[in-house]
Amino acid sequence: MSRIGKKPVVVPGGVTAAVADGTLTVKGPKGTLTLSLADHVTYEVGEGCISVQPANDSKQARAFWGMQRTLVQNLVTGVTEGYTKVLEINGVGYRATAQGKNLKLQLGYSHDVDFAVPEGIEIKTPDNTTIEISGIDKQKVGQVAAEIRRWRKPEPYKGKGIKYRGEFIFRKEGKKK
Structure with missing residues (x-):
């Protein structure tokens, strides 16, 4: 289990996130950032958070899990603080x-x-x-x-x-x- 990947990414007020066509789009007060999604990981945008989970139990899915969660966190931090x-x-x-x-x-x-x-x-x-x-x-x-x-x-x-x-x-x- 990935210790980093298990934690959901908190989306602060004033920031919106949407998943469409294989990309995650995050809009905030400083601008808009996009991330192309990895096939081995699933993304769920919920109320005030984005959760990242491995799509299956393969070694590659577990390897991508923590990194993809960190990339999502970097998007949220970038559009709020820079x-x-x-x-x-x-x-x-x-x-x-x-x-x-x-x-x-x-x-x-x-x-x-x-x-x-x-x-x-x-x-x-x-x-x-x-x-x-x-x-x-x-x-x-x-x-x-x-x-x-x-x-x-x-x-x-x-x-x-x-x-x-x-x-x-x-x-x-x-x-x-």
């Missing part, structure tokens, strides 16, 4: 500025990096060394944060680069004389 990832930039001369639908990064290359912000994602730069990425789709927010971080990953000697807020960078000792 998701935010914060990136911090460390390094001399490294900075970021949000310009409309573009993020301009200066990361020590001979040129500036222009990152086009995808639809449904909002990027703010409260200061030169902080990037706030927010949106209603958890996967998309995480993917955008990973793509920005990929331009200059933190290095272990001086800690220069782009890191997530709260991320620990294992520091190495420099060479000895």
Whole structure:
């Protein structure tokens, strides 16, 4: 039995959920999200909750059960609260500025990096060394944060680069004389 899958997903007031044509649609104050349903799992939308159950006793149905329940929970949380990832930039001369639908990064290359912000994602730069990425789709927010971080990953000697807020960078000792 899946401990996560057994719990129903609570749907707060102001949020509606519907299952139709193999997709689950969740509408809330921040927007609408959809999820294509897995064949091995059944979904029931009830009064104030969505329950996810395996369709049969196969190994694959049990494997999908907890993950699908978590994906449904992510939809409900996204349309009510949204998701935010914060990136911090460390390094001399490294900075970021949000310009409309573009993020301009200066990361020590001979040129500036222009990152086009995808639809449904909002990027703010409260200061030169902080990037706030927010949106209603958890996967998309995480993917955008990973793509920005990929331009200059933190290095272990001086800690220069782009890191997530709260991320620990294992520091190495420099060479000895």
